[in-house]
Amino acid sequence: MYKIHHPKADIDRLYVKRKEGGRGLVQIKVAYKAEIINIAEYLNTNYKEDQFVNIVKSHESTQPNMNSIIKTAAKITEELSQTNERSDAKQDGIQQTEARLGESIKKKWKSKVMHGQYIRNIDRRLISEEDTFLWLLKGDLKAETESEIVATQGQALQTKYYVTKILNKETDSKCRLCQQFEETMDHIISACPILTKEQYIKRHDKSVCTTALQHMQGNRGTIGQKTPV
Numbered sequence: 077m078y079k080i081h082h083p084k085a086d087i088d089r090l091y092v093k094r095k096e097g098g099r100g101l102v103q104i105k106v107a108y109k110a111e112i113i114n115i116a117e118y119l120n121t122n123y124k125e126d127q128f129v130n131i132v133k134s135h136e137s138t139q140p141n142m143n144s145i146i147k148t149a150a151k152i153t154e155e156l157s158q159t160n161e162r163s164d165a166k167q168d169g170i171q172q173t174e175a176r177l178g179e180s181i182k183k184k185w186k187s188k189v190m191h192g193q194y195i196r197n198i199d200r201r202l203i204s205e206e207d208t209f210l211w212l213l214k215g216d217l218k219a220e221t222e223s224e225i226v227a228t229q230g231q232a233l234q235t236k237y238y239v240t241k242i243l244n245k246e247t248d249s250k251c252r253l254c255q256q257f258e259e260t261m262d263h264i265i266s267a268c269p270i271l272t273k274e275q276y277i278k279r280h281d282k283s284v285c286t287t288a289l290q291h292m293q294g295n296r297g298t299i300g301q302k303t304p305v
């Protein structure tokens with residue numbers, strides 16, 4: 077994980093699917109829980125046909141809670157039903173169980189006051205979640221660059237707003253350039269009136285020109301490679 081995860085970025089976001097704005101890692105805890113439910117389901121459905129499965133199931137029932145797969149699975153299912161505010165988790169197969177566990181992690185990320193701001197804003201009706209997270213799905217960026225962007229979206233960099241409101245180390249959270257608005261990442265990236273006059277225009281022109289040039293070069297078959305980011 078060296079430089080792949082920014083130390084200030086949200087940990088739960090690591091385990092959310094890339095198409096949903098996360099980094100797409102498989103959480104060991106989730107894999108373990110899904111597998112326990114899978115084994116319990118196997119024991120519960122095959123004990124009638126298979127005598128050996130029946131023996132295992134009988135043995136299971138004599139074990140204390142912590143050693144019993146079936147009892148552990150029931151506990152996980154119960155937790156899942158409560159977390160998802162639904163009572164039919166017992167009917168789920170392994171894929172649905174994994175989806176529910178994934179949903180719980182996403183919910184946790186979304187509910188965080190600071191890190192959750194970004195994903196909460198994405199849910200607006202006019203913003204396409206699919207297109208917004210295309211950059212994560214494509215995986216064209218270096219892992220370090222990706223982690224910096226994720227940390228930026230999570231408002232975890234040392235802006236004056238972060239230092240004042242989250243770390244409580246300063247009292248003034250206003251932008252150091254315009255002195256008018258809160259110095260948040262969103263403000264620095266796209267809303268500061270001082271940067272609007274020149275820097276945003278330069279950034280836009282550079283980005284558009286580079287993309288247009290790459291398209292032209294790609295179409296002519298001269299330089300097919302993209303500029304590394």
Ligand SMILES: [Zn+2]
Nearest residue numbers: 251253254268
């Ligand atoms: Zn400003």
